[in-house]
Amino acid sequence: MKKYAYFLLAALVVLAMPLTMQSGSLASEVLIFALAAMGCNLLLGFTGLLSFGQGIFFALGSYTAALMLTRWPVPMPLALLLATAMGALGAAVVGWVAIRQRGTYFVMLTLAFSQMFYFIAYTATGLTGGDNGLMDIPRPNLSVLGVELWALASPWQLYGFIAAIFLLVFWLLLKVSRSTFGRTLLAVRDNEERAAAIGYNLKLLKLQAFVISGAVTGLAGALHAMMTGLAPLSNAEYHTSEMILVMTVIGGTGNLLASLLGSAFYLLLADWLSQLWPRWLLLLGLALMAVSLWMQRGLWGLGDSILQKLQGRRAPAATVDAKGEQA
Amino acid sequence: MNIYLLQVINGVGIGMLYFLLAVGLSIVFGLLRFVNFAHGAFYLLGAYFCYQMTRWGMSFWLALVVVPLAVGGIGWATEKLILRHVYATDHEFHILVTVGLALVVQELVILQWGPLGDSVAVPDALQGVVIWGNFVYPKYRLFVIGLTAVLAVLLWWVLEGTRLGSAVRAGSESTEMVSLLGINVLRIFSLVFGLGAATAALAGVLASPIRGAEPFMGVEALAVAFVVVVVGGMGSFSGALLGGLMIGIVQSVMSTLWPEGARLMIYVAMAAVLLLRPHGLLGRKE
Numbered sequence: 001m002k003k004y005a006y007f008l009l010a011a012l013v014v015l016a017m018p019l020t021m022q023s024g025s026l027a028s029e030v031l032i033f034a035l036a037a038m039g040c041n042l043l044l045g046f047t048g049l050l051s052f053g054q055g056i057f058f059a060l061g062s063y064t065a066a067l068m069l070t071r072w073p074v075p076m077p078l079a080l081l082l083a084t085a086m087g088a089l090g091a092a093v094v095g096w097v098a099i100r101q102r103g104t105y106f107v108m109l110t111l112a113f114s115q116m117f118y119f120i121a122y123t124a125t126g127l128t129g130g131d132n133g134l135m136d137i138p139r140p141n142l143s144v145l146g147v148e149l150w151a152l153a154s155p156w157q158l159y160g161f162i163a164a165i166f167l168l169v170f171w172l173l174l175k176v177s178r179s180t181f182g183r184t185l186l187a188v189r190d191n192e193e194r195a196a197a198i199g200y201n202l203k204l205l206k207l208q209a210f211v212i213s214g215a216v217t218g219l220a221g222a223l224h225a226m227m228t229g230l231a232p233l234s235n236a237e238y239h240t241s242e243m244i245l246v247m248t249v250i251g252g253t254g255n256l257l258a259s260l261l262g263s264a265f266y267l268l269l270a271d272w273l274s275q276l277w278p279r280w281l282l283l284l285g286l287a288l289m290a291v292s293l294w295m296q297r298g299l300w301g302l303g304d305s306i307l308q309k310l311q312g313r314r315a316p317a318a319t320v321d322a323k324g325e326q327a
Numbered sequence: 328m329n330i331y332l333l334q335v336i337n338g339v340g341i342g343m344l345y346f347l348l349a350v351g352l353s354i355v356f357g358l359l360r361f362v363n364f365a366h367g368a369f370y371l372l373g374a375y376f377c378y379q380m381t382r383w384g385m386s387f388w389l390a391l392v393v394v395p396l397a398v399g400g401i402g403w404a405t406e407k408l409i410l411r412h413v414y415a416t417d418h419e420f421h422i423l424v425t426v427g428l429a430l431v432v433q434e435l436v437i438l439q440w441g442p443l444g445d446s447v448a449v450p451d452a453l454q455g456v457v458i459w460g461n462f463v464y465p466k467y468r469l470f471v472i473g474l475t476a477v478l479a480v481l482l483w484w485v486l487e488g489t490r491l492g493s494a495v496r497a498g499s500e501s502t503e504m505v506s507l508l509g510i511n512v513l514r515i516f517s518l519v520f521g522l523g524a525a526t527a528a529l530a531g532v533l534a535s536p537i538r539g540a541e542p543f544m545g546v547e548a549l550a551v552a553f554v555v556v557v558v559g560g561m562g563s564f565s566g567a568l569l570g571g572l573m574i575g576i577v578q579s580v581m582s583t584l585w586p587e588g589a590r591l592m593i594y595v596a597m598a599a600v601l602l603l604r605p606h607g608l609l610g611r612k613e
Contacts, residue, residue, distance in 0.1 A: 113594075285429070
């Protein structure tokens with residue numbers, strides 16, 4: 001039972017959102033950015049790589065899906081798959097250069113590449129629409145061989161489709177994180193020298209993690225383009241990478257479910273606060289500083305320690321591994 | 328006059344500003360071993376403080392002295408009050424705390440001065456152009472090149488010729504050793520962080536009459552500063568100078584050849600340098 005606990009909890013959240021939320025688009029957005037945050041978490045929480053380049057893969061996914069659905073008549077599922085592949089390809093290229101460096105150098109490189117990609121997207125107006133982005137992206141229903149399986153016209157219908165994809169990816173990432181590969185990534189995160197001494201190929205492992213992360217983020221970008229009907233240049237901005245990273249960190253690293261929590265927290269708070277005060281990002285900046293200073297395991301870690309306190313026993317997870325247990 | 332020569336001189340001016348922007352980031356990294364993502368925010372504050380002072384009718388020259396001191400003080404206090412408490416944690420949290428700080432500063436700037444940018448007037452004494460034969464060039468830009476060159480020499484002297492400089496250089500090699508010698512390393516950390524913030528603010532003040540002040544210039548400056556230190560080599564003074572000049576000249580010359588792609592080319596130049604020399608032009612392998 002414990003093996004499936006996280007998956008069941010994720011499914012529960014996915015089922016609870018239609019019952020508690022007014023807006024189907026907001027609920028869909030929560031799941032889309034939860035996908036992106038999980039991709040980021042795989043790097044930060046499981047491999048110890050802080051990437052400011054997640055916006056690249058998100059934008060690549062949204063541009064690819066937009067181009068496929070508007071210019072070439074490919075079936076919608078294929079467009080999503082191609083967007084996923086483009087995210088993976090982008091991550092392979094960025095990763096190949098960036099993982100030659102370690103620590104802070106790596107972080108700076110991912111940010112520099114994300115700026116580079118922004119200017120590429122800005123310059124390549126023929127493909128990306130430049131400053132205007134791509135507009136009027138259709139949202140075809142899901143059909144196989146002419147048989148319509150799933151209508152996607154209303155926000156809640158689309159939510160159902162995205163929820164199915166989300167749960168599938170969540171399941172797959174859970175599998176990955178519990179596989180030998182996932183465990184090896186943790187070894188890399190905790191002590192690179194030791195992992196290298198044991199004989200693991202660090203560069204290959206990091207590159208693989210990067211490619212998986214890019215694929216998931218690309219898929220999220222494609223779903224976002226389908227939901228909004230737009231693939232704007234702002235997806236490639238620093239702000240997108242930063243947002244994905246902030247969701248991941250506030251939710252808590254090293255646990256996939258925490259990314260769903262982080263995405264929901266960020267977007268619901270944004271939705272509520274941005275109506276009250278346009279400068280709500282100020283509070284977010286303060287929250288990020290607070291998490292870095294006092295709450296390094298994020299909201300998930302906070303909930304975890306409260307739960308431990310309530311149960312009246314010492315927190316074994318907190319003493320053995322301060323960075324949080326893995327999902 | 329030859330357009331390319333003109334663009335190279337422009338590039339030297341931009342490059343010297345980039346150097347000033349990046350050198351603080353590089354020195355702070357060398358000593359404290361962490362990348363300050365709020366570095367662009369200090370540049371932003373520099374530009375806006377200068378804008379505000381000139382709007383109040385104060386002279387640009389006063390701003391040139393007061394603003395770096397004020398922002399340097401803010402940097403100094405930031406290190407003492409906030410950053411000091413994350414040194415013991417993983418490097419991700421060093422970065423995230425400064426990312427949060429940069430966001431707070433940017434939003435405060437928008438709150439105070441609005442989301443749209445504004446221009447800053449070139450000081451009266453530097454209006455117009457100089458004419459030597461067929462060489463015609465804006466006075467202000469020549470002033471920027473001259474002043475940043477003087478500042479570069481001054482900074483070099485501080486690092487190479489003073490006790491503080493020796494402590495900084497020794498601290499970059501081994502912080503532990505320096506503190507064993509009886510030097511208060513934490514005091515040096517705050518001082519150097521303040522110095523880094525002050526140089527970034529100075530770059531902001533000098534850039535504001537050229538490009539105005541707008542709330543998102545901090546993020547842009549941060550990315551450029553990263554490119555400069557990655558190209559030049561992290562923690563290296565001469566690397567920041569060489570990287571700054573190279574990036575400035577590439578951007579300036581490309582803006583004649585391919586205006587839409589000029590900003591893209593600085594990142595292409597960075598990627599090219601990295602493929603040939605992974606630790607930057609003058610960087611050392613860690």
